[in-house]
Amino acid sequence: MSLRTRAAAVFAAVLLALLPATASSAATYPDPLPLTGQEIIHDPTVIHLKNGQYVAYSTGGVIGARLSTDLHHWDDAGNAFATPPSWWYEYNSTGDPWAPDISYRDGQYWLYYAVSSWGTNHSAIGVATSRTGMPGSWTDRGKVFTSETTDTWNAIDPGIVQAPGHLWMAFGSYWSGIRMVRLDRRTGKADPSHPTVRHLATRPDLPYAVEGPAVVQHGHYFYLFASYDACCAGVNSTYKIKVGRSTSVTGPYVDSTGSPMLDGGGDLLLAGHGRYIGTGGESVFRDHGHDVLAYHYYDGDDSGTPKLGLNTLQWRGGWPTVS
Template sequence: MPVGRPARRRTATLLAAGATVLACLAPTAVAAPAPPPGAGHPDPLPVTGDTVVHDPSAIRLKDGTYVVYSTHGGLEARTSRDGRHWQRSGSAFTALPSWWRAYSSESDPWAPEIVHRQGRYWLYYAVSSFGSNHSAIGLATSPTGLPGTWTDQGKIFETGPADPYNAIDPGIVEGDGRLWMSFGSYWTGIRMVELDGRTGRPVAGATVHHLATRPDAPYAVEAPYIVRRGGHYYLFVSYDRCCAGTDSTYNIRVGRSTSPTGPYTGSDGTPMTRGGGDVLLAGHGKYIGPGGQSVLRDRGRDILVHHYYDGEDGGTPKLGLAPLSWRPDGWPTLAR
């Protein structure tokens, strides 16, 4: 999400957009260069019900229920039995932790990331105000992953005005036998720290690795999410401007590396620390500014989970689900 955005990302195991469908299957947000033309990009899968979300993270729970957590309202929740029809189902938090107020006067959390590890569910999220890097990433745990069952474990990482990066948009990946958290928005871009696999918190003295940035101000890259596949790690990011309704220019790009800490490059070899990365999805038709992405890995299938701004509904942010496939050369592509 952008330097403190009014809504957000960041995602772990969801969907079967109906077994049938899946079987087919910072600085001020200144206008950045327009994304590549959207011609040729596929539309998301059809979904119904309450699909008004920002920065969605999705998972399929043990009982088969799909749940999407998203920015705002104590991390709003939507649930589904088939991955197609969604209903509002409360929020992750029924009582808001008091420490949030130090970072957000509205106690408004953003950009959740839900994963299942060690027999329980872990929910990472950010707390900040728009345009500030006085930000923090928190952690909550739950035995079921259902809304209203989360116990907050407090703040695990923070940034302030003296830091050259921003503690928002957490994303979790395991690699090289270790646990990692990517994060970041604007400032100097995307960063990563190692986490303790037992506590889910940064290891003592963790190195802050640099994964991606843009070469020009306002360095508009955020919402990192990393997928491990084969011998590579794939870094998905959102470029350009979010949170501006039909004026949003968000687009999703991807690079890869043989190490979780990089270096990541696009398919042309350009490092992501110099603005590299292949365009995976850009705005087209009524689907404006797709971003805030994660990848749902559900029973051998991959789904790109994101939001877009509906050009036929006043720019309302909505849930996008797009089947993700992989080319013979290893690079991801969206199924049509």
């Protein structure tokens, strides 16, 4: 049995193993898939590599890495980079990157990430490329897009999406919420010939706590997933994931009642329940014909340690649900 076939079989078995726990749970939301090994993670982005392995990159270290052959057991795999590129220190004193996003196109892997400091929008999004996607194989390509304290957006939390003919990057955290810019497919950086910064989602109340966008195309719609409320406070975190959709990648995005995400709308997709507190920092990846939601939660049974959550997405009536 090939590694890819074996991974598919294990993934299906894990899904089946989850069903009894979900059905018996008193919570509205299903628990994440049961995992083993190195589960500690923050802001995960996951992809199934062409070598048959899964890699998860995350906030922490110099973009921390985890590897798995089956989506169930994860091993620590060091970092994406051996050392921080020198330009990172323009945005914080420790060369600390956040919230990566991995994708594959044009024969190589692309890793986007943010560099900033807590509480400021003096921020930058960078990009690196790799032929294999494996830790230690990345070549940094520099800045993609930046923001300054005079801007009304914050250039962190990148989320890449390909629409017919064009490449786009959603981003944003607090300030005015979620924004989007068009990228140059060749360089992977902001397209200077299309400088418009579009507005996708916000909320009417300060401090506009919306961040971590992921945009996914399904059928005739684009879906915007975003994290709302407070991250990074252990068992006191209130993170939750909301979603809206649009027929255009640039919006407007609305929820199932028609309420615009620019007016605070958004269907609640996943919130904390039981030991799984503050679910957010999400991304979505495709695997064996399924869309899989990756996120972190704070484990109430382990002193609020941030851990990896994985759930498949089901599409019902044109809207995603977690299963």
